[in-house]
Amino acid sequence: xxxxxxxxxxxxxxxxxxxxxxxxxxxxxxxxxxxxxxxxxxxxxxxxxxxxxxxxxxxxxxxxxxxxxxxxxxxxxxxxxxxxxxxxxxxxxxxxxxxxxxxxxxxxxxxxxxxxxxxxxxxxxxxxxxxxxxxxxxxxxxxxxxxxxxxxxxxxxxxxxxxxxxxxxxxxxxxxxxxxxxxxxxxxxxxxxxxxxxxxxxxxxxxxxxxxxxxxxxxxxxxxxxxxxxxxxxxxxxxxxxxxxxxxxxxxxxxxxxxxx
Amino acid sequence: xxxxxxxxxxxxxxxxxxxxxxxxxxxxxxxxxxxxxxxxxxxxxxxxxxxxxxxx
Numbered sequence: 001x002x003x004x005x006x007x008x009x010x011x012x013x014x015x016x017x018x019x020x021x022x023x024x025x026x027x028x029x030x031x032x033x034x035x036x037x038x039x040x041x042x043x044x045x046x047x048x049x050x051x052x053x054x055x056x057x058x059x060x061x062x063x064x065x066x067x068x069x070x071x072x073x074x075x076x077x078x079x080x081x082x083x084x085x086x087x088x089x090x091x092x093x094x095x096x097x098x099x100x101x102x103x104x105x106x107x108x109x110x111x112x113x114x115x116x117x118x119x120x121x122x123x124x125x126x127x128x129x130x131x132x133x134x135x136x137x138x139x140x141x142x143x144x145x146x147x148x149x150x151x152x153x154x155x156x157x158x159x160x161x162x163x164x165x166x167x168x169x170x171x172x173x174x175x176x177x178x179x180x181x182x183x184x185x186x187x188x189x190x191x192x193x194x195x196x197x198x199x200x201x202x203x204x205x206x207x208x209x210x211x212x213x214x215x216x217x218x219x220x221x222x223x224x225x226x227x228x229x230x231x232x233x234x235x236x237x238x239x240x241x242x243x244x245x246x247x248x249x250x251x252x253x254x255x256x257x258x259x260x261x
Numbered sequence: 262x263x264x265x266x267x268x269x270x271x272x273x274x275x276x277x278x279x280x281x282x283x284x285x286x287x288x289x290x291x292x293x294x295x296x297x298x299x300x301x302x303x304x305x306x307x308x309x310x311x312x313x314x315x316x317x
Contacts, residue, residue, distance in 0.1 A: 010298035036269060054265045058272055104279045108272045115268040218276060225283045232290035236297060 011231045021228075025221045031214035038207040046204075055116045057207050061215035063109040067134065067175050069219060070102025071141065075169035078162035089234070092158035095165055096148060097226035099141050101219060106138045121185055129178035130186035137175055140168035154234070 039057035046053035077095035080086040
């Protein structure tokens with residue numbers, strides 16, 4: 001067989017990596033199921049909020065992933081891509097994966113918050129500082145995803161995407177501190193408040209903590225799978241080009257043989 | 262309580278559907294990569310500079 005010098009080796013995922021991703025996925029499903037069970041059936045209703053407090057077991061966890069983990073990871077990855085000494089397509093793929101998953105979590109944050117807001121505030125939506133800055137963050141990172149679909153060389157796309165991610169990340173501290181900087185409808189932080197003294201206790205606190213862990217595990221699993229998709233897409237981008245080149249070479253070889261004959 | 266149930270159903274459904282879509286995308290791309298790679302290995306036509314003596 002002729003050695004294939006033109007085609008890049010296909011990106012193979014090791015069995016250990018596949019196993020790790022599978023374990024994280026299964027753990028995430030179990031932790032989520034446990035959170036739902038504790039949140040809906042085990043924990044008591046709140047004195048002031050009643051059963052609505054049960055939404056608190058998923059909403060802050062989802063918001064934590066979307067607003068802090070995913071978009072902050074995207075910002076750090078983008079910075080590391082732009083830094084010449086650490087520039088690598090790994091950081092670009094990680095940022096892209098993180099933003100895509102983060103956008104899904106951001107949508108979940110806005111929807112779950114809205115469902116909680118209707119019976120609590122009487123409206124589905126209010127132009128409140130926290131809600132508005134979160135919606136702006138979603139629009140900014142949707143712009144990031146749209147920009148990545150604009151045809152360009154991989155390094156050009158990575159560079160301009162990184163700049164946009166850093167620009168969008170400016171909104172992250174605004175979202176976090178909005179409840180302190182402005183008088184808002186949205187309540188202040190329950191756990192990560194300025195005094196770092198949680199205002200939730202007992203089984204409710206443990207369920208909230210488990211909710212954070214479960215949603216973080218779901219995020220990690222999605223991030224790993226989405227990163228793998230990025231690797232495969234990049235390979236196909238170059239791989240299909242290589243195949244097309246080989247087809248052209250084959251046509252040329254056949255023509256040469258015909259001329260020689 | 263219906264708002265609570267609605268919140269859980271909507272959030273978990275979105276996450277489940279997105280997760281399923283990720284798995285489907287990964288599977289589709291893995292097959293496409295295997296197809297491209299197999300063309301490179303088996304279906305790769307001979308190049309005159311690679312071919313050596315017999316041209317295969």
